[in-house]
Amino acid sequence: MSTLHTVNKSPFQDNSLASCLQLCSVGDSVLLIEDGAYGASQSSPCAKELISLLNEGTRIYVLENDVRARGLQLLLDGIELTDYQGFVQLSSTHRCIQSWY
Amino acid sequence: MPMKYTVVVMGAPEGSQSSRTALAFCHALVDQNHTLERIFFYADGVHNASMLVTPPQDEQNLPADWSNFIQQYDVDAVVCIAAALRRGIMDTDEQSRYQKSAANLSAAFSLSGLGQLIAATASSDRTITFGA
Numbered sequence: 001m002s003t004l005h006t007v008n009k010s011p012f013q014d015n016s017l018a019s020c021l022q023l024c025s026v027g028d029s030v031l032l033i034e035d036g037a038y039g040a041s042q043s044s045p046c047a048k049e050l051i052s053l054l055n056e057g058t059r060i061y062v063l064e065n066d067v068r069a070r071g072l073q074l075l076l077d078g079i080e081l082t083d084y085q086g087f088v089q090l091s092s093t094h095r096c097i098q099s100w101y
Numbered sequence: 102m103p104m105k106y107t108v109v110v111m112g113a114p115e116g117s118q119s120s121r122t123a124l125a126f127c128h129a130l131v132d133q134n135h136t137l138e139r140i141f142f143y144a145d146g147v148h149n150a151s152m153l154v155t156p157p158q159d160e161q162n163l164p165a166d167w168s169n170f171i172q173q174y175d176v177d178a179v180v181c182i183a184a185a186l187r188r189g190i191m192d193t194d195e196q197s198r199y200q201k202s203a204a205n206l207s208a209a210f211s212l213s214g215l216g217q218l219i220a221a222t223a224s225s226d227r228t229i230t231f232g233a
Binding site (some may be wrong): 006008027033066084085087088089091092094096097099100101 | 104105111117118119122125126128129130132133179224226227228229230231232233
């Protein structure tokens, strides 16, 4: 059963992204929203874990609005930008949605 | 394929971005012809149902935007009654029950219990929580 994980806290101030990545299963996807967008940056404290999940084929997304609002420029390779329409599509193509907050 | 959604809003209009994200998500949901079974306002999210929230005129008024959205699309918007009363959000029934001097629940919302969240979740294809 595939799950969409949403994370809305910065990994610089909160453990929710680290916890999420530990529990993320094959076929799941992760969407970084709000301050969670900081997790997509190249200096993310979870960069190593994110890169290894990306290499295993896990899709990692970040809301483009939230990236731009925070002036983030250097994102990890392989992380995909999406918008609210894409967010809705992700929520419908996964069986359930786990929000980390 | 259109689906039924339950959306849970836990963030106040001020202090976190989550109420704003939830509203943008709801707009995208109806754009894609999905159905909103119910929007459930819980914890600090109950502040979105106050008709007294008055930000400066050049700023977004999220409670007003929620009210407009709910009325435009005729969505069932339920506010957790226990979370609301402890935060000073009430309708006229609760005002008279507790003998308060005012009520402030916007007309678009209704007060009810957590059972309404469970029932909506049971009859929805998807439930999504916007935590603060």
